[in-house]
Amino acid sequence: MRSFALCSLCALLFGCGGDGSGNADGAGDAGPPKALPRGVFESAGPVRDPLQDTVSRTARIPGQDGVLVRLDWDLCGDDEECLFDSIAVNLDAAQAIGLTVALGISDGDGAPPAVKAQCATFEFTFAGSPRTMCLPWDPDYVAAKRAFVQRLGARFDAHPGLGYVYFTGACSTNGFEGHCRVDESAFVAAGYTESRLSDAYVSIMDAYVDAFPTTPIAFEAHALFDSATVWEAVWQSVASTGRVGVAAWWCSERLSVRGGDTLPVVPLLVAAAEQSFTVCQTVGNMTNDPSSFSDAVLGLDYGTAGATDASDSANAFADTTAWASGDAVHAGQSANFPEFDVLEAWTVDVENPAFAARLSTYPDP
Numbered sequence: 001m002r003s004f005a006l007c008s009l010c011a012l013l014f015g016c017g018g019d020g021s022g023n024a025d026g027a028g029d030a031g032p033p034k035a036l037p038r039g040v041f042e043s044a045g046p047v048r049d050p051l052q053d054t055v056s057r058t059a060r061i062p063g064q065d066g067v068l069v070r071l072d073w074d075l076c077g078d079d080e081e082c083l084f085d086s087i088a089v090n091l092d093a094a095q096a097i098g099l100t101v102a103l104g105i106s107d108g109d110g111a112p113p114a115v116k117a118q119c120a121t122f123e124f125t126f127a128g129s130p131r132t133m134c135l136p137w138d139p140d141y142v143a144a145k146r147a148f149v150q151r152l153g154a155r156f157d158a159h160p161g162l163g164y165v166y167f168t169g170a171c172s173t174n175g176f177e178g179h180c181r182v183d184e185s186a187f188v189a190a191g192y193t194e195s196r197l198s199d200a201y202v203s204i205m206d207a208y209v210d211a212f213p214t215t216p217i218a219f220e221a222h223a224l225f226d227s228a229t230v231w232e233a234v235w236q237s238v239a240s241t242g243r244v245g246v247a248a249w250w251c252s253e254r255l256s257v258r259g260g261d262t263l264p265v266v267p268l269l270v271a272a273a274e275q276s277f278t279v280c281q282t283v284g285n286m287t288n289d290p291s292s293f294s295d296a297v298l299g300l301d302y303g304t305a306g307a308t309d310a311s312d313s314a315n316a317f318a319d320t321t322a323w324a325s326g327d328a329v330h331a332g333q334s335a336n337f338p339e340f341d342v343l344e345a346w347t348v349d350v351e352n353p354a355f356a357a358r359l360s361t362y363p364d365p
Helices: 080-096 113-118 139-156 184-189 194-209 229-241 251-256 263-275 310-325 353-359
Strands: 039-043 065-073 098-107 121-127 130-134 162-167 217-220 244-251 276-283 342-346
Touching: 039 098, 080 098, 080 139, 080 342, 113 130, 113 139, 139 162, 139 194, 162 194, 184 353, 194 217, 194 229, 217 229, 229 244, 229 263, 244 263, 244 342, 251 310, 263 276, 310 353, 342 353
Parallel strands: 039 065, 039 342, 065 098, 098 162, 162 217, 217 244, 244 276, 276 342
Antiparallel strands: 121 130
């Protein structure tokens, strides 16, 4: 194994160009495309153990449409059948209660041991702990990821419990999101260029599109080293499909107006809102941490960390859902933000009775 140690907004171009059992239910001719996702999904905690059913414990509030299910690619080490069985448990549970799953399989440090053993790796630190990722352009990694995605789609594309699936790539600090918060100079020394990363991600996204001919696909977007170029290339490669959406797991009004690694990708969200779908996973929860949505410079006041009350929570929820549904702005913007089709709400917010009425109809009034 080879190892490397960690020591502008670009103009957006619009792109031109089963049986429900979980057993090989994507094989054969693709069926009709599934509807693009819309409504409220619980952003649940990750699946931490093999065969853990995250879906069945959801609150199932009125109007709820689904559950975000996140699993590490290496949940079962190199035992892919165990991983797929763990996915099937949750898809089957969702189908049984009339919900669908937004499925995310991590990459980055979450790649299985056998994959990392074949690729050139890059060491970094996340949350104070040492981590390792395959270099995203390493040909052995790209081949392994594409093959995995093909097997994933063959097994689950046709499953009625799968609502949409997330693209993930190696250059992800937490394995799921589109940020890659590593030392840029060390990454360059390891061979990073925007074009190399773009080519690798486009190749992997092609695999997702091929493997999931009926299921909508989403990718989470953050600027990479202050640039949206890589994600623009990914978007351009799939925009014409009409079934690949863009997600903001940093979703908040304040970060749509100013934010170093969020503002550059706002045009992607605008484009996806017009051509496919968008997902808002709020930057924090509004029940216990409304101050996550505050910005004194913008006049957004929902309390400060450690000093919030029920009115801050209520106001953060009301203002954020009004902004996310395209109905209002609160920081002096000249126009409303395009509606987010999906709200991935934190579990504590889904379970908050004070929020239930609005969540039951989101994004509609």
